[in-house]
Amino acid sequence: MTAPRFLRLLCLLLVFALVHHLSAESGQAAWLRYAPVENQPADVWLPHSIVLLDHSLVAQSAASELQRGLRGMLGREVPVTDVPRSEDAFVLVTVTEAQKYFPWLTPASMGGDGFWLKALRQRGRSQVLIIGANSRGVLYGTFALLRRIAQQQDLSHLDDREVPSAPIRWVDQWDNPDGSIERGYAGRSVFFNQGHVRTDLTRAAEYARLLASVGINGCNVNNVNAAPDVLSSSSLRELARIADAFRPWGVRLALSVSMASPQTIGHLSTFDPLDPQVAAWWRSKADEIYSLIPDFAGFTVKADSEGQLGPSHYGRSPADAANTLARALRPHGGIVLYRTFVYNHHLDWRDPKADRARAAYDIFHPLDGRFDSNVVLQIKHGPIDFQTREPVSPLLGALEHTSEAMEVQVTQEYTGQQRHLCFLVPMWKEVLDFDLHADRAGTPVKDLIAGKTFHRPLGGMVAVANVGLDPNWLGHPLAMANLYGFARLAWDPDLSAQQIAEEWTRLTFGNDPQVVRTITAMQLASWHIYESYTGPLGAGTMTDILGSHYGPGIESAERNGWGQWFRADHQGIGMDRTVATGTGYIGQYHRPVAAMYESLKTCPDNLLLFMHHVPYTEKLHSGQTVIQHIFDTHYQGAEDAAHLVQQWQTLKGRVDEERYAEVLKRLTYQAGHAIVWRDAICEWFQRTSGIADEKGRVGHHPGRIEAESMQLDGYTPVNVTPWETASGGKAVACNRTSGCSASFQFQGNAGRYALAAQYFDLNTGVAHFRLYLNGKLMDAWAADDTLPSSKMDGNTSTRHITGPLPLAPGDTIRIEGLPGGGDVAGLDDVEVYRE
Ligand code: GCV
Numbered sequence: 001m002t003a004p005r006f007l008r009l010l011c012l013l014l015v016f017a018l019v020h021h022l023s024a025e026s027g028q029a030a031w032l033r034y035a036p037v038e039n040q041p042a043d044v045w046l047p048h049s050i051v052l053l054d055h056s057l058v059a060q061s062a063a064s065e066l067q068r069g070l071r072g073m074l075g076r077e078v079p080v081t082d083v084p085r086s087e088d089a090f091v092l093v094t095v096t097e098a099q100k101y102f103p104w105l106t107p108a109s110m111g112g113d114g115f116w117l118k119a120l121r122q123r124g125r126s127q128v129l130i131i132g133a134n135s136r137g138v139l140y141g142t143f144a145l146l147r148r149i150a151q152q153q154d155l156s157h158l159d160d161r162e163v164p165s166a167p168i169r170w171v172d173q174w175d176n177p178d179g180s181i182e183r184g185y186a187g188r189s190v191f192f193n194q195g196h197v198r199t200d201l202t203r204a205a206e207y208a209r210l211l212a213s214v215g216i217n218g219c220n221v222n223n224v225n226a227a228p229d230v231l232s233s234s235s236l237r238e239l240a241r242i243a244d245a246f247r248p249w250g251v252r253l254a255l256s257v258s259m260a261s262p263q264t265i266g267h268l269s270t271f272d273p274l275d276p277q278v279a280a281w282w283r284s285k286a287d288e289i290y291s292l293i294p295d296f297a298g299f300t301v302k303a304d305s306e307g308q309l310g311p312s313h314y315g316r317s318p319a320d321a322a323n324t325l326a327r328a329l330r331p332h333g334g335i336v337l338y339r340t341f342v343y344n345h346h347l348d349w350r351d352p353k354a355d356r357a358r359a360a361y362d363i364f365h366p367l368d369g370r371f372d373s374n375v376v377l378q379i380k381h382g383p384i385d386f387q388t389r390e391p392v393s394p395l396l397g398a399l400e401h402t403s404e405a406m407e408v409q410v411t412q413e414y415t416g417q418q419r420h421l422c423f424l425v426p427m428w429k430e431v432l433d434f435d436l437h438a439d440r441a442g443t444p445v446k447d448l449i450a451g452k453t454f455h456r457p458l459g460g461m462v463a464v465a466n467v468g469l470d471p472n473w474l475g476h477p478l479a480m481a482n483l484y485g486f487a488r489l490a491w492d493p494d495l496s497a498q499q500i501a502e503e504w505t506r507l508t509f510g511n512d513p514q515v516v517r518t519i520t521a522m523q524l525a526s527w528h529i530y531e532s533y534t535g536p537l538g539a540g541t542m543t544d545i546l547g548s549h550y551g552p553g554i555e556s557a558e559r560n561g562w563g564q565w566f567r568a569d570h571q572g573i574g575m576d577r578t579v580a581t582g583t584g585y586i587g588q589y590h591r592p593v594a595a596m597y598e599s600l601k602t603c604p605d606n607l608l609l610f611m612h613h614v615p616y617t618e619k620l621h622s623g624q625t626v627i628q629h630i631f632d633t634h635y636q637g638a639e640d641a642a643h644l645v646q647q648w649q650t651l652k653g654r655v656d657e658e659r660y661a662e663v664l665k666r667l668t669y670q671a672g673h674a675i676v677w678r679d680a681i682c683e684w685f686q687r688t689s690g691i692a693d694e695k696g697r698v699g700h701h702p703g704r705i706e707a708e709s710m711q712l713d714g715y716t717p718v719n720v721t722p723w724e725t726a727s728g729g730k731a732v733a734c735n736r737t738s739g740c741s742a743s744f745q746f747q748g749n750a751g752r753y754a755l756a757a758q759y760f761d762l763n764t765g766v767a768h769f770r771l772y773l774n775g776k777l778m779d780a781w782a783a784d785d786t787l788p789s790s791k792m793d794g795n796t797s798t799r800h801i802t803g804p805l806p807l808a809p810g811d812t813i814r815i816e817g818l819p820g821g822g823d824v825a826g827l828d829d830v831e832v833y834r835e
Pocket of ligand 1: 183223306
């Protein structure tokens with residue numbers, strides 16, 4: 001090795017050591033960290049300049065990104081030139097141009113936004129060609145190359161062609177003009193504040209760069225519950241600035257629009273989509289939009305749903321509405337994504353035939369063939385609403401003449417809101433690979449949405465992402481794997497969940513094999529873990545349906561118009577959706593799938609309660625009864641959640657301190673909250689079914705001392721609602737500004753014990769707790785989180801662990817609670833256990 005090269009390597013190693021061990025990382029760089037890469041096999045021969053033969057804005061971004069990546073990872077400064085040179089260069093070029101310079105190359109057809117990466121090495125000189133089907137392809141190819149370098153892949157025989165599976169690869173943001181985000185869990189909007197587009201759009205541009213790096217080409221920036229004003233001229237002028245920030249990254253702006261806009265902001269007397277004046281209004285609005293945003297992608301529509309006005313107001317169909325918008329956009333190349341999330345939320349729960357799951361198919365299937373070719377139906381992957389487990393929406397397999405895009409949710413509305421680890425790629429993979437037998441065997445969802453089956457013009461995937469201003473975009477540092485994974489699947493649905501998790505981990509945390517192994521394993525296990533303590537056998541996430549969609553709130557799903565019922569009573573549980581005796585939902589699937597679900601013999605256990613109503617004593621294929629399965633999985637799930645903490649702890653010193661601490665905090669919280677979930681569900685089912693846990697765990701908690709049975713000073717016992725979200729249904733609250741205390745005497749054998757205090761952390765203020773052992777202060781903590789409730793319930797119940805401490809019989813443990821703001825320092829119980 002030559003001396004300069006040796007010195008360079010030494011410097012890199014030093015920098016790497018510093019970065020790796022000392023510097024804190026907020027997570028803002030996400031998977032584009034470009035951290036120094038040791039032992040990059042290609043470092044020796046990678047070219048020393050960049051030749052840019054595509055002068056578009058997007059290709060210029062590609063060139064500067066390549067410079068940035070090579071600088072960060074390999075410590076190289078690589079100049080950019082536009083002088084075609086035949087040797088020693090990265091050549092960034094579109095396929096049409098490439099043929100001019102490399103006539104001997106015969107690129108196979110490169111559809112869509114595809115690219116070809118090709119290394120040419122001869123006589124000690126090398127070229128790396130990044131050939132794009134278009135400028136976006138050049139950019140995507142560049143990011144793909146950088147991804148390979150970051151993962152230390154051997155590039156010496158690089159010859160990769162990739163074509164995205166489908167043209168629509170969008171994210172939706174549910175951001176409101178005031179800067180709040182519906183179902184957003186990571187801070188305020190990167191786009192809006194106080195009724196306006198932000199002046200500083202730095203984070204918006206960074207977001208577009210992140211999206212582009214994984215092939216996303218469209219972003220809808222405003223809530224589908226669209227603010228009426230979004231299409232006003234002044235608002236459009238502001239929105240055009242977001243499109244400007246997106247443009248260098250090939251991300252096109254889309255907007256959610258209200259069907260009532262012609263009336264609300266156009267001041268027409270009607271918004272009837274078949275009224276000629278209304279159609280004219282939409283046409284002139286589209287013209288105005290394109291004069292400001294020439295690359296505008298199109299509209300997303302939520303209509304006749306959850307209070308949003310729609311065509312049904314005038315007896316018109318969704319096709320009438322969608323086509324009116326589509327015809328306004330068509331001259332400009334825009335499209336309409338019309339959401340099929342249309343249902344009646346005032347269903348009669350007493351009607352055994354009523355079924356929300358039927359709605360999308362019932363409404364949209366008869367309209368197949370009536371939509372214009374630039375309309376795409378945006379269909380949620382399941383028939384209800386992003387539950388932890390749902391079957392695949394039958395509508396995805398029912399359309400032959402209408403383009404469709406599948407909607408998934410990166411923001412974890414029903415799956416732990418980024419406070420719980422829940423990597424959703426394995427779930428989406430199951431959906432994508434599910435064979436709906438649409439016109440024959442072998443029509444998996446991934447082919448249907450790519451338009452391959454029935455040859456429809458458009459299609460793809462859309463994710464509700466809801467990133468926010470939090471430095472790491474989604475709150476939980478490990479949650480970004482969902483955004484990454486969604487995009488990778490939208491590009492290539494054949495990637496495996498394992499591949500995606502590993503790739504994301506390498507890019508986000510580096511190539512240390514133990515880190516890669518551990519985080520990949522945690523991610524891959526996490527959906528099943530979450531499912532196992534939050535909702536059994538396809539019954540739905542048993543959360544607070546009417547409020548936060550976060551903590552347990554079992555009965556909130558029942559006996560109301562929202563239709564997320566699981567119909568549990570003392571005899572049995574489950575929605576009868578059979579054709580024979582139930583709502584007939586199962587009949588919406590093609591025969592082989594319908595037959596599988598219709599029969600108890602073949603219905604998979606994990607969807608049993610979605611499809612059938614059964615007694616608690618029904619035997620599953622596993623041989624266990626439904627009720628015992630509920631108990632066992634919830635206990636196992638809580639144990640597995642605790643194991644995630646231990647797995648993470650093995651990475652101390654192997655990932656940067658800041659992200660290590662943040663993840664540890666969240667996993668520890670999750671382990672405590674998993675116990676709240678476990679107990680709520682198990683106790684509720686034990687009481688409702690009247691059948692006891694055969695292992696005797698439910699309702700028996702050795703070592704748990706209820707706060708209401710402690711010696712109280714100032715604290716008063718209260719009933720918690722719903723009852724199952726507090727141990728014994730009761731807790732204590734403090735309404736004395738000077739504080740309260742609850743004490744008990746330890747009765748066990750002498751030894752070292754941990755003490756888990758279960759308290760309620762209300763979002764109305766900050767309470768403080770102190771724990772004393774025989775009068776000596778041992779621990780103090782603040783209830784300062786902003787959990788989604790102002791009440792003592794399953795959303796706010798939180799566990800704090802002290803110790804282990806040496807305890808002897810007769811020792812006094814006293815917890816002091818000091819209320820703050822409206823937080824009454826609620827305490828549920830203390831569990832004393834050997835570690
Ligand atoms: C934007 C669910 C969510 C709503 C959301 C809706 C939708 O019902 O709870 O917040 O509204 O889905 O997808 O339109």
